Amino acid sequence: MAEHYKPVKYKAWEMTLKERFQEFYPPLSEREAITEANRCLYCYDAPCLTACPTHIDIPTFIKKIATGNVKGSAKTILESNLMGATCARVCPVQELCEGACVLNDEHKPIAIGRLQRYATDYAIQRDFKFFKKGKPNGKKVAVIGAGPAGLSCAGELAKQGFDVTCYEKKPLAGGLDTYGIVVFREPIEVSLREVKMIEDLGVNIKTNVEIGKDIKLEELVDQYDAVFISIGLGAVPQMEIPGENIPGVLDGLEFIEETKTMPLDQIKFGKRVAVIGAGNTAIDAATISRRLGAERVMMVYRRSEAEMPAYHFEYEFALGEGVSFMFLTQPIAVIGDKQVEGLKCVRMDLGEPDASGRRAPVPIPNSEFVIDCDMVIKAIGQKKYTGFMDALAKLGIGSVKGYIKIDLKTNRTDHPKIFAGGDCVRSQGEASTVMAVQDGKIAAQAITAQLVGEAAKKQPVSASVR
Amino acid sequence: MANLEIDFCGIKSPNPFWLASAPPSNSAYQVQKAFEQGWGGAVWKTIGAPVLNVCNRYGTIDYKGSKIIGLNNVELISDRPLEVNLKEIAETKRNFPNHAVIASVMVESTKQAWQDIVKRVEETGADGFELNFGCPHGMSERGMGAAMGQVPEYTCMVTEWVMDVATKPVIVKLTPNVTDIVQPARAAVKGRASAVSLINTINSIIGVDLDTFEIRPNVGGKGGHGGYAGPAVKPIALHLLSAVASDPEIQKAKMPISGMGGVETWRDALEFILLGATSVQVCTAVMHYGFRIVEDMIDGLSNWMDERGYTSIDQLIGKSVHRISSFGDFDLGFQTVARVDPAKCIQCNLCFIACNDAAHQCIDMKDLKFKGEPNERPYPVVREEDCVGCDLCSTVCPVDDCISMVEINTGRPHITWNELVKTKPEVLEWDSMEEYRKHAKIHIH
Numbered sequence: 001m002a003e004h005y006k007p008v009k010y011k012a013w014e015m016t017l018k019e020r021f022q023e024f025y026p027p028l029s030e031r032e033a034i035t036e037a038n039r040c041l042y043c044y045d046a047p048c049l050t051a052c053p054t055h056i057d058i059p060t061f062i063k064k065i066a067t068g069n070v071k072g073s074a075k076t077i078l079e080s081n082l083m084g085a086t087c088a089r090v091c092p093v094q095e096l097c098e099g100a101c102v103l104n105d106e107h108k109p110i111a112i113g114r115l116q117r118y119a120t121d122y123a124i125q126r127d128f129k130f131f132k133k134g135k136p137n138g139k140k141v142a143v144i145g146a147g148p149a150g151l152s153c154a155g156e157l158a159k160q161g162f163d164v165t166c167y168e169k170k171p172l173a174g175g176l177d178t179y180g181i182v183v184f185r186e187p188i189e190v191s192l193r194e195v196k197m198i199e200d201l202g203v204n205i206k207t208n209v210e211i212g213k214d215i216k217l218e219e220l221v222d223q224y225d226a227v228f229i230s231i232g233l234g235a236v237p238q239m240e241i242p243g244e245n246i247p248g249v250l251d252g253l254e255f256i257e258e259t260k261t262m263p264l265d266q267i268k269f270g271k272r273v274a275v276i277g278a279g280n281t282a283i284d285a286a287t288i289s290r291r292l293g294a295e296r297v298m299m300v301y302r303r304s305e306a307e308m309p310a311y312h313f314e315y316e317f318a319l320g321e322g323v324s325f326m327f328l329t330q331p332i333a334v335i336g337d338k339q340v341e342g343l344k345c346v347r348m349d350l351g352e353p354d355a356s357g358r359r360a361p362v363p364i365p366n367s368e369f370v371i372d373c374d375m376v377i378k379a380i381g382q383k384k385y386t387g388f389m390d391a392l393a394k395l396g397i398g399s400v401k402g403y404i405k406i407d408l409k410t411n412r413t414d415h416p417k418i419f420a421g422g423d424c425v426r427s428q429g430e431a432s433t434v435m436a437v438q439d440g441k442i443a444a445q446a447i448t449a450q451l452v453g454e455a456a457k458k459q460p461v462s463a464s465v466r
Numbered sequence: 467m468a469n470l471e472i473d474f475c476g477i478k479s480p481n482p483f484w485l486a487s488a489p490p491s492n493s494a495y496q497v498q499k500a501f502e503q504g505w506g507g508a509v510w511k512t513i514g515a516p517v518l519n520v521c522n523r524y525g526t527i528d529y530k531g532s533k534i535i536g537l538n539n540v541e542l543i544s545d546r547p548l549e550v551n552l553k554e555i556a557e558t559k560r561n562f563p564n565h566a567v568i569a570s571v572m573v574e575s576t577k578q579a580w581q582d583i584v585k586r587v588e589e590t591g592a593d594g595f596e597l598n599f600g601c602p603h604g605m606s607e608r609g610m611g612a613a614m615g616q617v618p619e620y621t622c623m624v625t626e627w628v629m630d631v632a633t634k635p636v637i638v639k640l641t642p643n644v645t646d647i648v649q650p651a652r653a654a655v656k657g658r659a660s661a662v663s664l665i666n667t668i669n670s671i672i673g674v675d676l677d678t679f680e681i682r683p684n685v686g687g688k689g690g691h692g693g694y695a696g697p698a699v700k701p702i703a704l705h706l707l708s709a710v711a712s713d714p715e716i717q718k719a720k721m722p723i724s725g726m727g728g729v730e731t732w733r734d735a736l737e738f739i740l741l742g743a744t745s746v747q748v749c750t751a752v753m754h755y756g757f758r759i760v761e762d763m764i765d766g767l768s769n770w771m772d773e774r775g776y777t778s779i780d781q782l783i784g785k786s787v788h789r790i791s792s793f794g795d796f797d798l799g800f801q802t803v804a805r806v807d808p809a810k811c812i813q814c815n816l817c818f819i820a821c822n823d824a825a826h827q828c829i830d831m832k833d834l835k836f837k838g839e840p841n842e843r844p845y846p847v848v849r850e851e852d853c854v855g856c857d858l859c860s861t862v863c864p865v866d867d868c869i870s871m872v873e874i875n876t877g878r879p880h881i882t883w884n885e886l887v888k889t890k891p892e893v894l895e896w897d898s899m900e901e902y903r904k905h906a907k908i909h910i911h
Contacts (some may be wrong), residue, residue: 072766
C-alpha cells in the first residue's frame with residue numbers, strides 16, 4: 001500500500017461486522033483533496049493520461065479540483081470513462097496512472113484514484129447529469145452482458161443517438177462491478193448508480209434474460225444493426241481433485257457475491273479457511289473471510305510469491321488483514337465426509353519455465369500433508385462460456401485460447417456486425433474494469449463509424465498539440 | 467450554459483479571458499494557439515520603439531513548496547521588428563474575426579511618433595489599442611512606460627494625441643507604481659480614453675543569492691528592479707481596481723475596465739469582475755502552465771454561474787463595488803467574537819499562541835474533559851467577554867470551520883467614526899474618548 005493512503009486501523013475485535021465492511025479507504029475531505037490536487041504539477045503531455053487505458057485527462061480533472069470546479073472535474077473524468085466512480089476505487093492505480101506519475105522518483109505519486117473518487121462522489125451526491133441521449137440516428141444496437149464493457153459501450157452509443165438494448169442474465173446489471181468487487185473496496189450502490197446513469201441515457205437494460213436460452217443469438221444479429229458481446233467469463237472451473245464436491249467447498253466469485261447481496265450476518269464462513277489460488281479474487285475471498293470472522297485464513301498457491309498473479313498492493317493488504325500464505329503448495333484432495341475437514345496438499349518446487357514463461361511447479365515426492373480447515377474456497381480463474389463460443393463459431397467468429405478473437409483497433413469480431421469486449425476477449429493482458437470500459441468505448445466508436453460515420457473526438461486539455 | 471460573451475467598449479469577445487500584453491502574446495503562433503484553446507482575446511505584446519533584451523529576465527518567489535507565487539521580469543517590449551508584428555496582428559485578426567485582438571503600443575514621447583504608430587496599427591484591422599503607460603523597467607528610464615503613467619498630465623496628453631487619430635477604442639494601461647492610482651485614471655478620462663486596464667507590474671527586487679550576493683534575476687553579476695506579477699500581487703491589484711471602479715469620476719465616465727494582476731483561476735477572474743472588471747487579463751499563470759488553463763477558467767466560471775442562475779457576465783460586473791467603503795464609514799458597533807469548536811479542534815494551539823503573543827490574550831488553555839480520556843491535553847477556549855473580534859485566531863487555524871467568528875449584540879451604538887467625530891468632536895481628546903467608551907460600553911483591556 002502506498003504510504004499516502006491512510007487506511008483505517010484494522011482491529012477486528014474493536015469493530016462491528018458492519019464497520020468491517022465499510023469502504024476501506026475513507027473519502028478525502030475537501031481540504032485533503034485540495035491539498036493533494038495542488039501537489040499535482042499539471043504536467044503537459046502527462047504520462048498518467050497515457051497510462052490510463054481510458055485516457056482520462058487526469059491533470060485537467062485534478063486542476064479542476066484545485067480551482068474548486070469539482071463539477072467540471074467529474075465531467076472531465078466521465079467524458080473519458082463512464083465508470084469513473086468504479087475505476088476510482090478498483091483500478092490498480094499503482095500499476096497504471098499513479099505508477100506513471102512523474103513524482104514517483106523524487107517524491108510520492110499523486111493519489112489520483114482517491115482524487116477521482118472525490119470528484120465522482122461529489123457529482124453523485126449532487127445528482128449531476130452530464131450527458132444526454134443523442135439525437136436518434138435510427139440505428140439499433142444490442143449489447144449482451146451489462147458489465148462495465150457493455151455499459152460503457154451502451155452509454156457511449158446512446159450519447160451518439162443509437163437505440164441500445166442491453167441484455168443481462170443476472171437480476172442486477174453492472175457485472176463484476178456489482179457482484180464481484182469486495183464491498184469494502186466498492187459498495188454495490190456505486191455500481192448501481194452507474195447503471196442508473198446509463199439507463200438515464202435511454203439505454204434499455206433487460207435483466208434476467210440469457211442469450212442462447214431466452215433469446216437466440218441469431219435473432220439479435222438479425223434484428224439489430226450491430227451486436228456488442230460482453231459476456232465476461234463464467235464460474236470457477238473444477239480443480240479435478242477428489243472431494244471437490246463435499247459441502248464446504250465454495251466458488252470464490254459466488255462467495256464475494258454473497259457479501260454484495262446478502263445480509264452480512266447470514267453469510268456462512270469457516271473458522272479455518274483455505275483459499276486456493278493467489279490472484280486478486282483469491283485475495284478478496286481471503287480478506288472477506290477474515291472480516292467475516294474466520295480465525296485462520298490460509299492462501300494455498302502452487303507457485304511461489306514471485307509468480308503470484310495478485311497485485312502487490314493486494315498481497316500487502318491481505319498480509320495486513322492477517323491472512324497467511326502457503327506458497328509452493330498444491331492441493332491434491334479435499335478431505336471430509338459430510339463437511340470439509342481438511343485440504344490435502346503436496347509441497348512443490350520450481351522447475352524449468354513452462355508455456356507461461358513462469359517456472360513450472362514440480363511436486364516434491366512424499367511431501368503430502370493436510371491443512372486442517374472447515375471451508376475451502378476455490379479462486380483459480382474463470383471458465384469460458386463454451387456454449388456461447390460454439391454459437392459464435394457457427395457465425396464464423398474465431399477465437400484465441402478460448403477467448404473471442406477481435407481486431408484490437410475496432411473490437412470487431414470476424415463477423416462484420418458483431419463486436420466484443422471485456423473479459424471475454426482478454427486473451428492477453430490483465431482483465432480489469434478499466435480495460436473493459438475502454439473496450440466498450442472503442443467498439444462504440446467503431447460501430448458509430450461503421451453505421452453513421454466518424455464521431456468527433458475530444459482532445460485532452462492537458463495534452464492538446466497544435 | 468451561461469453566456470460568457472462580453473462587449474468591452476465595442477470590442478466583442480467570446481469570453482472575458484484575455485492574454486495580457488506579455489511574453490505569451492508575443493507572436494501570431496502563440497495568440498492563434500491561445501484562441502484555438504479558448505482564450506477570448508489577447509493584448510499583443512507591446513510594439514513600438516526598438517529595443518534589445520538581456521538574460522536572465524525572470525525571477526520568482528516560491529513559498530513553502532509552491533512554485534511561483536510571484537514572478538518578476540526585466541524583459542522589455544517586443545524585440546521583433548515592427549513590420550513583423552503588424553503583419554502577424556493582421557493575420558491573426560483575419561483568422562479570428564470574433565476574438566478580441568488589441569495592440570499594445572509604446573513609442574517615444576512625441577505626438578508624431580504616437581500618431582504614426584496608431585495609424586499603422588489601424589491598418590492591421592486590430593480591434594483597439596492599449597497604451598502601455600506602465601512598464602516599470604528599461605522603458606521608463608527612456609522616458610516611456612511608467613514614466614508616462616506616473617505623471618497624470620503626460621497620461622492625459624498622450625491619450626489626447628492618440629484619441630485625435632484613433633478610430634478604434636483606446637485602453638489606457640495604468641501603473642501601480644504611484645501613490646494614488648485614481649489620478650492617472652482620471653487623467654485617462656480627461657484625455658478621452660475609451661477604457662482603462664490595470665495593473666501593470668509592480669517595482670520589485672525578487673531576491674539576493676546568499677552564496678554569491680548576486681541579485682535575482684542575475685544579469686551578468688548585476689540586477690535591478692523588475693516588474694512583479696503573479697498570484698502574490700492579486701490583493702494589490704484588487705485594491706487598485708476597486709479604487710478606480712469606485713471613483714465617482716470614473717463611474718461618471720462609464721468607462722469599462724480590464725482587470726489583471728495575479729489571475730490564475732476562474733475564481734480569481736470572478737473577483738476582478740465583481741470589483742468592476744469587464745475583461746480579465748492573464749499572463750503569469752500562462753507562463754507557468756500554458757494556454758490550456760483557459761478551459762477550466764471557462765468551465766469553472768460557467769458552472770458557477772449556472773449553479774447560481776446567472777446567465778451573462780453583465781449581471782456580475784461590479785457587483786461588489788458598492789461594498790467598497792472606507793474606514794470612517796465602517797460600523798463601530800459591529801462586534802464579532804471567536805468560537806472554537808472542540809469537536810473539530812486538533813489541538814495545534816496555533817490560535818492560542820497567535821492570540822497570546824500577537825493579539826489580545828483572550829484565549830485560555832482549558833481542560834475540557836471533552837473526550838473523557840485520562841491525560842487529555844487542554845483545549846483553546848475563547849474568553850468571549852475579552853475577545854476583540856480581530857479574526858487572527860480563525861485565520862491561523864488549519865482546520866476548516868473550526869474557529870468561527872460569530873456576530874454578537876453588545877448593545878453598543880451602531881455609529882461610524884465619521885458620524886461620531888461629527889456629533890462628538892470631543893472624542894478626539896483622550897479624556898473625552900475614555901468617557902465616550904464608558905458610556906458606549908466599549909471595554910478595552
